[in-house]
Amino acid sequence: MAENNQLTRFFGGSPIWVIVRLVVLCVVVGVILAALGLDPMNIFTSLERLVRSLFSFGFDAVGRLxxxxxxxxVIVIPLWLIMRIANARR
Incomplete structure (x- = not known):
């Protein structure tokens, strides 16, 4: 039982719940990065391309951002609220 308490303390909550939240957050961030045209295999080149396109688009880029x-x-705020409500119960 003491090992479970140490594991819970290390994860900052129930290990299964933390892993589920991390998986969901990874998928959300992955979708956002894919929408920005970032490639995980070539992240620095993708970031450079993103910055160059932001400068070339000018104010249109602000609208896109x-x-x-x-x-x-739409995804992050409800997730944050759910996490705050879940943390408030503890």
């Missing part, structure tokens, strides 16, 4: 922000907020 805003839409990406809103798209991400």
């Amino acid at each position: 805003w839409s990406y922000f809103l798209l991400g907020a």
Whole structure:
């Protein structure tokens, strides 16, 4: 039982719940990065391409970033609220 408490303390909660949250967050971040055109195998080249395209698009890029922000907020804000509610119960 003491080992389970140490594992729970290390993970910051139930290990299974933490792993599920991490998997969901990884998928969400992966979708967002894919929408930005980032490639995990070539992350630095993809980031450079993203920065160059942001400069070349000018103000259109700001609109795109805003839409990406809103798209991400649809997922992130409810997840954050769920995590806050789940943490408040402890």
